[in-house]
Amino acid sequence: MTHIPERLTSLRQEITDLRNMNAIYSQRRAHSPIEQSAAEVRAGRLLQIKQELSKMLSRPDEVPSVWWDNARRAKNVS
Structure with a gap:
């Protein structure tokens, strides 16, 4: 995570x-x-960055739901 x-x-x-x-x-x-093409490439890259940031906010697919359930239980206990 670092x-x-x-x-x-x-x-x-x-x-x-x-x-x-x-x-x-x-x-x-x-x-x-060439400048027009570069502008289109920049716009595309900004969309890629937006998608990457959106994925960072989403719950990871590879992490089993048990991990999330355990985290919730730990909060409720304390």
């Missing part, structure tokens, strides 16, 4: 970089085909 804070930091930095590149892109009126 990798999660590092991954979140990495994703935050990547989001900041993508926002900065999108800000520069939006300030220009005309865009070359």
Whole structure:
């Protein structure tokens, strides 16, 4: 679980970089085909990041429900 804070930091930095590149892109009126393609790639990457963050919030599929039940019981006992 210690990798999660590092991954979140990495994703935050990547989001900041993508926002900065999108800000520069939006300030220009005309865009070359390469710039348009890069903007589409950035938009796709932002969607991937959003999906990854959503998965981090979800209960892991590989963890049996027993683990969650045990955690709830431990809270109720204390």
